[in-house]
Amino acid sequence: MKFSILTFAIMAISLTSIAQKKSPIDGNWILVEKNGQKLNFQNHQFKTYNQGYFSVIILKNDGTFNSAYAGPFSIKGNVYTETYKYGSKPEWFGWTGEQEWKIKGDTLHMVGHNRIIDPEGKEHPKTEWSQFVEKWVRVK
Template structure:
């Protein structure tokens, strides 16, 4: 009888663990569904930026700068501005496509000619008011080959 009781307890514990794993899978699927419904439209403020090149990780210092990304149905634009000076301002934009959680930007408008027309493919996730974008930026002509992770929060009206 005690053996049956112990097996029952073990089964309940295993079912609880499996249930927790199913919940995590459901949350991940929900994120993809939200992205597929084109919930990325809007204005976003960069709150975290990480760049990995070879064995170096660099986290962007956002204390003196603001970086925003604006997305409509099929175009995006981004702007970076230092808070206290006119130095360091840059921007760009173009078109994008979204298939599930695969987000691809075609950069058509940018000061760096070698980046014009280049496509960047990222994986995105939306969790509440946070958009997370990650992927590889590889532009040999510009000497760029890096993995980025960017986290944005939605700018409220």
């Protein structure tokens, strides 16, 4: 019986590792350009992707804390989808946004929001959330 439980535990851990496959964007990123405007060190966003979860810290223009969010993300082709599950503004919990993405070297390009879905599953016009073109650089 002990052998069966041990075998099951090893298989479960192995399957979990397979399910949490590393994505091409896993790592830490800093926002350096938004809508064609280069950003300085006082209005940055820092974003981390790790095995299907993202977290982001957003600063105000004066460098003080604005907000932070986290939740699951997925990538299918050139479509990146993230859902706000945790954060500093609970009214965003459960909202999902879709963006287009591509990577060139250590630069991540994001264009969004292409599709927005509320917590009840209703799609909203993409104009309800800000539209953007962003350039992120990998932090080493």
